[in-house]
Amino acid sequence: MMGAPYLPGQLPAKRPAYRQRRINARQRIWIAANVLKAFDLPYLLMAADVRRKTALPVLRALVKSGHLVAHPAQPNWRLVKTSPPPFSGDAA
Numbered sequence: 001m002m003g004a005p006y007l008p009g010q011l012p013a014k015r016p017a018y019r020q021r022r023i024n025a026r027q028r029i030w031i032a033a034n035v036l037k038a039f040d041l042p043y044l045l046m047a048a049d050v051r052r053k054t055a056l057p058v059l060r061a062l063v064k065s066g067h068l069v070a071h072p073a074q075p076n077w078r079l080v081k082t083s084p085p086p087f088s089g090d091a092a
Contacts (some may be wrong), residue, residue: 009027025050026087033079040076
């Protein structure tokens with residue numbers, strides 16, 4: 001038998017620490033941008049839980065690859081392409 005069903009109030013055992021998948025900062029930024037669709041820098045920093053110096057190069061790369069559009073009048077961005085960015089397979 002593979003395993004007994006869980007009883008009410010019981011939770012499945014957590015995966016061992018060595019098996020848990022880590023998501024890096026670039027992936028957190030991409031996920032936050034995908035969810036927010038349009039955002040300014042402070043909101044993205046809060047949603048992705050990253051520092052400004054980490055986020056700005058990633059945002060520049062996403063603009064350069066055509067995934068984001070930067071608005072020149074205000075410091076905010078809009079997602080225009082939802083296909084995976086060039087760095088999406090970093091920690092697969």
